[in-house]
Amino acid sequence: xxxxxxxxxxxxERPWHVLTGLRADSTKFPARAKxxxxxxxxxxTKTGLRGVQRSCPHLQGTMMNAELIADDTMVRCPLHVxxxxxxxxxxxxxxxxxxxxxxxxxxxxxxxxRSVN
Amino acid sequence: xxxxxxxxxxxxAHVMDPGQGIDRVADVHLAGGKIQCVGSHELTPNTxxxxxxxxxxxxxxxxxxxxxxxTLGFASPDTVGVYQGVTTFVDAGGPGIGVLDQFMELxxxxxxxxxxxxxxxxxxxxxxxxxxxDVRTLGEVPITRWVDFAKQHxxxxxxxxxxxxxxxxxxxxxxxxxxxxxxxxPLYMHIGEFQLQNPKHLLAPEAxxxxxxxxxxxxxxxxxxxxxxxxxxxxxxxxxxxERRGVIFDLGFGGYNFSWDVAEKAFAQDLIPHTISSxxxxxxxxxxxxxxxxxxxxxxxxxxxxxxxxxRVTRNPAHALxxxxxxxxxxxxLPAxxxxxxxxxxxxxxxxxxxxxxxAEKQIIPVLTFKNxxxxxxxxxxxxxxxxxxxxxxxxxxxxxxxxxxxxxRSFLSALAGRLSSINWELSSAERLDIEKALELQEIFxxxxxxxxxxLKDALQSVYASFLDQNFTMQIGLLLLRxxxxxxxxxxxxxxxxxxxxx
Numbered sequence: 001x002x003x004x005x006x007x008x009x010x011x012x013e014r015p016w017h018v019l020t021g022l023r024a025d026s027t028k029f030p031a032r033a034k035x036x037x038x039x040x041x042x043x044x045t046k047t048g049l050r051g052v053q054r055s056c057p058h059l060q061g062t063m064m065n066a067e068l069i070a071d072d073t074m075v076r077c078p079l080h081v082x083x084x085x086x087x088x089x090x091x092x093x094x095x096x097x098x099x100x101x102x103x104x105x106x107x108x109x110x111x112x113x114r115s116v117n
Numbered sequence: 118x119x120x121x122x123x124x125x126x127x128x129x130a131h132v133m134d135p136g137q138g139i140d141r142v143a144d145v146h147l148a149g150g151k152i153q154c155v156g157s158h159e160l161t162p163n164t165x166x167x168x169x170x171x172x173x174x175x176x177x178x179x180x181x182x183x184x185x186x187x188t189l190g191f192a193s194p195d196t197v198g199v200y201q202g203v204t205t206f207v208d209a210g211g212p213g214i215g216v217l218d219q220f221m222e223l224x225x226x227x228x229x230x231x232x233x234x235x236x237x238x239x240x241x242x243x244x245x246x247x248x249x250x251d252v253r254t255l256g257e258v259p260i261t262r263w264v265d266f267a268k269q270h271x272x273x274x275x276x277x278x279x280x281x282x283x284x285x286x287x288x289x290x291x292x293x294x295x296x297x298x299x300x301x302x303p304l305y306m307h308i309g310e311f312q313l314q315n316p317k318h319l320l321a322p323e324a325x326x327x328x329x330x331x332x333x334x335x336x337x338x339x340x341x342x343x344x345x346x347x348x349x350x351x352x353x354x355x356x357x358x359x360e361r362r363g364v365i366f367d368l369g370f371g372g373y374n375f376s377w378d379v380a381e382k383a384f385a386q387d388l389i390p391h392t393i394s395s396x397x398x399x400x401x402x403x404x405x406x407x408x409x410x411x412x413x414x415x416x417x418x419x420x421x422x423x424x425x426x427x428x429r430v431t432r433n434p435a436h437a438l439x440x441x442x443x444x445x446x447x448x449x450x451l452p453a454x455x456x457x458x459x460x461x462x463x464x465x466x467x468x469x470x471x472x473x474x475x476x477a478e479k480q481i482i483p484v485l486t487f488k489n490x491x492x493x494x495x496x497x498x499x500x501x502x503x504x505x506x507x508x509x510x511x512x513x514x515x516x517x518x519x520x521x522x523x524x525x526x527r528s529f530l531s532a533l534a535g536r537l538s539s540i541n542w543e544l545s546s547a548e549r550l551d552i553e554k555a556l557e558l559q560e561i562f563x564x565x566x567x568x569x570x571x572x573l574k575d576a577l578q579s580v581y582a583s584f585l586d587q588n589f590t591m592q593i594g595l596l597l598l599r600x601x602x603x604x605x606x607x608x609x610x611x612x613x614x615x616x617x618x619x620x
Contacts (some may be wrong), residue, residue: 057547059312059373080372080400080401081399081400081403081507092509092510093507093508094547096545096547096549096550096599098546
């Protein structure tokens with residue numbers, strides 16, 4: 001394995017943490033939860049659960065009111081329509097802004113999450 | 118129908134023209150794209166009669182503060198213009214001297230008359246409010262270029278704008294005031310810190326000190342730091358002093374800039390804006406601004422009478438912008454710019470930019486617009502359509518309109534890709550922006566275009582069509598800077614190598 005590739009893998013392998021404050025059988029979304037001590041918001045998309053930071057990086061509008069768009073690949077803060085990719089948190093119509101995004105998985109009835117960016 | 122020659126009678130509306138003291142039911146006759154008369158008239162057999170009874174009619178509305186161009190602008194600025202009853206609007210800071218050439222090329226096809234409220238920063242507004250107040254982003258202010266431009270395009274410029282925000286002292290305001298004096302234009306200042314920013318020394322009071330008669334201050338009723346009222350809700354003496362000196366106060370509703378609490382306290386003390394403007398842009402058209410008509414409805418709810426509201430979107434802005442010979446009145450001989458509207462009664466809600474909502478009983482709805490006699494059906498929903506305000510780089514596909522680019526445009530894109538391949542750039546964060554790099558990218562664009570002998574409009578459209586599905590327009594340096602470099606180079610090469618659309 002080349003050094004570059006090894007470095008890159010190391011960079012992307014972020015640790016999983018148990019998601020607290022939200023049951024694995026919860027049906028009401030968006031939902032608040034905690035990950036490694038940080039409050040985040042869990043969204044249910046067509047491809048599964050996804051976490052985002054609690055408030056918009058623009059003016060801190062709550063992401064509990066966020067809207068899923070573009071076939072659930074983007075999330076939009078309703079305050080000023082700042083829109084972010086759910087894959088990497090990159091601002092679409094707000095260059096330079098980035099939303100923290102979290103992968104969420106379930107194992108044996110327990111939810112786990114980890115940052116993707 | 119040819120608006121340049123047709124004779125039209127708008128029959129039976131309640132006509133409001135505060136400048137002429139008209140507030141009654143009357144007919145309005147247009148012909149040859151001009152107002153012929155209000156009241157008695159002689160019709161020719163060819164005159165088309167349009168029944169507008171049970172409606173109101175005024176001179177076409179003037180919105181002194183919109184964002185048509187640049188990082189905040191719309192794919193179709195007319196959607197907040199003639200399709201919302203607005204016949205004249207001013208871009209409040211989109212272009213600066215470094216991009217006024219681009220501004221003129223791209224917006225010359227609009228139905229709505231657009232003027233420039235040019236920004237002191239050569240690049241114009243950046244659209245990133247975290248750095249908008251950083252004095253270092255001003256760069257250089259080339260006085261000679263400004264003077265030369267103003268000589269050639271006197272009619273385009275209506276004011277010079279700066280932001281009275283940030284923690285760098287009043288120097289920027291004074292610099293902009295100086296430029297405005299050199300150019301003999303009004304100074305137009307934004308007050309109100311952007312939320313989350315907390316400078317030690319507020320510049321809003323400095324704005325009121327520096328402004329002279331005819332200068333304008335916008336966002337009168339904002340609810341951020343730097344308000345027009347003190348902690349007890351009392352209007353600041355410095356605001357009153359400015360008012361007495363003849364400084365013009367503009368509403369500038371905006372996405373962050375109108376608070377019901379502030380408005381109600383200030384209005385109760387007779388601190389009232391002279392002009393009603395929307396500050397419409399990509400980020401507030403869905404909510405809370407929606408349209409100038411919605412902002413006018415908010416002013417009715419606040420306590421203004423309908424004639425007071427109409428005066429503030431016709432006569433007063435025409436005076437403030439030195440446009441009395443062109444707009445803001447129904448005087449015979451003026452361009453036939455007219456707005457026909459209804460005032461509906463019902464149960465409505467009007468939001469401010471924060472969390473406050475007020476119940477309202479009246480709602481102003483534009484119905485018909487005439488621009489130089491040309492008729493448009495008003496449609497408030499057009500501006501709200503996502504493709505009008507959601508500026509998204511087409512990362513996963515080449516916009517179909519790129520196929521319509523000509524041979525010379527594709528050749529230009531190829532040369533541009535070649536020249537840019539030796540340049541590195543990246544957009545770092547919302548807190549930092551490499552404005553020098555944006556300027557460098559823009560210089561390269563112009564250099565390549567110059568070598569290719571391609572007209573500016575063709576060159577701009579070739580880049581826009583390579584990256585944007587919709588017809589958004591913005592500072593070319595800022596567009597290039599926001600693109601990921603490898604993607605940008607590949608896309609330019611891809612489009613330049615495409616086969617053109619069959620004729």
